[in-house]
Amino acid sequence: MNNKNKPPKILVARAIFPEALAKLEESFEVRSNQEDRIFTPEELQKALSEVQGALVAGSERIDASALAQARELKVVANISVGYNNFDVPAMTAAGVMATNTPDVLTDTTADFGFALLMATARRVTESEHWVRAGHWDKWSIVNNPLGMDLHHSTVGIIGMGRIGQGIAKRALGFGMNVIYHNRSHLSDADEKACGAKYASMEELLRTADHVVLVLPYSAESHHTIGAKEIALMKPTATLINIARGGIVDDAALAQALQAGRIFAAGLDVFEGEPSVHPELLKCKNIVLAPHIASATEKTRRAMVDLAVENLRAGLDGKRPPSLINSI
Numbered sequence: 001m002n003n004k005n006k007p008p009k010i011l012v013a014r015a016i017f018p019e020a021l022a023k024l025e026e027s028f029e030v031r032s033n034q035e036d037r038i039f040t041p042e043e044l045q046k047a048l049s050e051v052q053g054a055l056v057a058g059s060e061r062i063d064a065s066a067l068a069q070a071r072e073l074k075v076v077a078n079i080s081v082g083y084n085n086f087d088v089p090a091m092t093a094a095g096v097m098a099t100n101t102p103d104v105l106t107d108t109t110a111d112f113g114f115a116l117l118m119a120t121a122r123r124v125t126e127s128e129h130w131v132r133a134g135h136w137d138k139w140s141i142v143n144n145p146l147g148m149d150l151h152h153s154t155v156g157i158i159g160m161g162r163i164g165q166g167i168a169k170r171a172l173g174f175g176m177n178v179i180y181h182n183r184s185h186l187s188d189a190d191e192k193a194c195g196a197k198y199a200s201m202e203e204l205l206r207t208a209d210h211v212v213l214v215l216p217y218s219a220e221s222h223h224t225i226g227a228k229e230i231a232l233m234k235p236t237a238t239l240i241n242i243a244r245g246g247i248v249d250d251a252a253l254a255q256a257l258q259a260g261r262i263f264a265a266g267l268d269v270f271e272g273e274p275s276v277h278p279e280l281l282k283c284k285n286i287v288l289a290p291h292i293a294s295a296t297e298k299t300r301r302a303m304v305d306l307a308v309e310n311l312r313a314g315l316d317g318k319r320p321p322s323l324i325n326s327i
């Protein structure tokens with residue numbers, strides 16, 4: 001086999017479903033990581049220097065340093081819709097296509113946003129701990145973990161993309177009043193479909209009974225919610241973050257929860273995850289999840305399949321279906 005006919009080399013930086021890996025091995029020379037140990041920056045730089053394509057996830061930061069030796073790399077396919085692990089200008093400058101996995105996870109992620117909202121407002125995990133700790137014999141009309149209602153309350157959604165709109169549609173089924181804040185207003189038709197009204201950030205924070213964060217992370221959205229914003233929220237309000245760590249100032253949130261400044265929080269994402277701020281771990285009025293909003297088997301398979309489709313297209317010299325940058 002001459003060099004031209006050799007299969008392209010690819011990196012699969014995190015463990016994927018074995019059947020998907022076996023399929024890739026039919027067309028590519030694959031360096032896989034089924035033991036799922038996260039690469040150090042040095043290991044990632046070296047691994048990228050040896051391949052033409054890579055499948056990665058949020059744990060792999062793809063920036064100028066990671067790309068420094070990647071002379072043959074054509075495409076990096078994220079198995080994720082969010083791509084704050086990509087330095088897109090650096091990838092473009094290096095001539096590397098960047099892709100993500102939109103759409104396939106919208107409903108699953110919106111379902112989870114709603115699940116976390118319900119669990120937080122109704123203190124589901126706290127109640128489970130109560131049962132496990134043997135407190136059920138203390139059941140009383142007034143002394144149960146008493147929660148906040150969702151029905152006929154106001155939900156404020158910050159970030160009204162596909163997932164935010166999915167949460168709004170679910171909220172309508174609960175008879176909730178939906179307000180949103182976003183960089184741009186939705187079209188009249190989309191606002192109508194979601195039953196949602198635009199609000200300024202301050203109005204949303206002051207009015208909402210439940211604040212749900214679904215906006216993408218960027219330097220501009222860093223600490224969108226900090227002590228100052230929490231101070232505007234109702235003391236009875238809940239805060240749900242399914243967006244990205246860093247959108248919320250976790251230290252400020254922990255202080256607010258400990259002081260009873262807001263009712264409760266539900267977090268699927270954290271600053272510096274997989275670490276969780278130690279003060280958040282001390283809070284009772286919190287529901288914690290390990291970044292699982294897209295985690296159903298069907299959806300995670302669909303995300304891998306779309307990432308593979310993007311990778312194959314990029315390596316075949318075609319436009320990947322979810323290309324982020326212009327190469």
Ligand code: DGY
Nearest residue numbers: 080081082291293294
């Ligand atoms: C995404 O796709 O951005 C999700 O956060 C991953 O679960």
